[in-house]
Amino acid sequence: MNQRGRNWGGNLTYGVREVRLPTGLEELQELVATTPRLRPLGTRHSFNGLADTSAVHVTLEAMEQFVKVDDVSATARVSAWSTYGHIAPTLHDHGFALPNLASLPHISVAGACATATHGSGVRRRNLAAAVSAMEFVDGTGELVTVSRADDPDIFAGCVVHLGALGVVTALTLDLVPAQPVHQRAYVNLSRSALAANLAEILAGADSVSCFTRWQGDVVETVLHKDMRDPADDPTELFGAPRATRPRHPILGLSTEPVTQQLGCPGPWHERLPHFRLGHTPSAGKEIQSEWFVDRRDAADALEALWKAGPDLDEALQVSEIRTIAADDLWLSPMHERDVLALHFTWILDQPVVDRAVERVEDVLAPFDAVPHWGKVSHADRDVYASRYDHLDDFTGLAERFDPEHRFRNTFLDDLLG
Structure with a gap:
């Protein structure tokens, strides 16, 4: 599928030469393993070059969307491309809520968590903080699962990932009891x-x-x-x-x-x-x-x-x-x-x-x-390095899960070197 796209706000025309829409997990894995450069694309709500690429965009909108609520553990496993507006009614029907929401429900769960997008509240954390497990196809085409419980040494580095580790396919989210607001x-x-x-x-x-x-x-x-x-x-x-x-x-x-x-x-x-x-x-x-x-x-x-x-x-x-x-x-x-x-x-x-x-x-x-990772600024690597003590650790994670730099673009090359 050949297509040139624009971001949601209209300030950015992507340099992409092709957009691919896999219909299942195996097709996605093969696509990643055989494509030298590609970037995952969600609901196009980034305003800078984070999601841009001159190669291939992959979007999961043709894959199954799901919301699987576990009433016992008070968690929900959701498809990455789903928007918060899509998953929230199902969570509510089960008597649950998310700890926080952003100002608009139109954004994808995967994209919001990858960039530490947030709502507001002195006691409320950003949307990524609700993630307890994450499934993604890494740069070798393998399906990887990391969780807060099983991978405590790297989990905190994987959740806000900027699309540098792979294409996220599902996330497990912590829930709280639903209450009227x-x-x-x-x-x-x-x-x-x-x-x-x-x-x-x-x-x-x-x-x-x-x-x-x-x-x-x-x-x-x-x-x-x-x-x-x-x-x-x-x-x-x-x-x-x-x-x-x-x-x-x-x-x-x-x-x-x-x-x-x-x-x-x-x-x-x-x-x-x-x-x-x-x-x-x-x-x-x-x-x-x-x-x-x-x-x-x-x-x-x-x-x-x-x-x-x-x-x-x-x-x-x-x-x-x-x-x-x-x-x-x-x-x-x-x-x-x-x-x-x-x-x-x-x-x-x-x-x-x-x-x-x-x-x-x-x-x-x-x-x-x-x-904000997905919005317009003039920050360079020196600025980010001075603010993020774990930037070098994250660069190591990116090398581990994407050794051939399939998911890199200009933004990530500048950030990670």
Whole structure:
């Protein structure tokens, strides 16, 4: 199948010369074993060259999708190409939930975990932290299974893998009991109120997201997603009143795609994401960047961004402030530290965005900020090496599982050498 594809946001045209869609495991294994260079491709939600290749893309969308729940162990084995929106209703029907979800349910489980994609919550870890076992076809065409229980020496290095170890076919995810979640929006929180009450605001619900354009000294929207009784929600948040109608994170856009926000409890998978399945999330045509700083630096990092706000106005659609709890995964930006996540939804104009990205990276450099693996930054290997103590260990894993560098591309060649 000859095809040139684009990523979800529209800022990247892949250099791929061929796309292959194996229909079964044996076909996938043969494809990997006989193809000199290839990259797995999920739901195309990366905004940089991580998923790109000038050779062959392999996608598993023609293979069987499955969700197999084990009620006794409270785990689910799921097909890697499945999206969170696909697997969540089945988990819910069994009385279970995932510990966290990202802002949109449209992304594949494998791609999200490979890049340490996340939701929000001071006690909630990223999506990869729920993985307890992983199955993938390595660079020799062999099917490999690694698990937290059986492979403790390498498991933490395999989960956030950037597609460098192989093509993931299935993941086993830890589950928690399903509980109703409701969502509430607060509007126009002042910059001074945020600064004076930052820790309390970020911990004010199970999941908290703050949206701002770094203009006018105001956070336009704060979303609370909570399992507590909606009757206990405050009527205002440090001077910011409750919203009386739904709000899109990017003000002015239709609210039809957003999940229910007015305090009505519902299934966890219909409240934790910002956007509903079947609708275009966010702006659709956009570029995204995100950086992570140690949560202890949160107040200073936010203040620095407020000061830089005028320099970002031309490029920015909206910025989101979230929190993620620490984990033990080697290439996770949350490795052994709680973080503040600073997300930027830019306009679809690469030169304008490049200038804004450079400004943000200058502002956040004193805080040793590390970028999201799948989003636009100017970070090079020196930056990654200074942030990830296990980068050399991961390079060794990549050599072990992909000795002929079948899964390499420009991004990984620069990162791993």
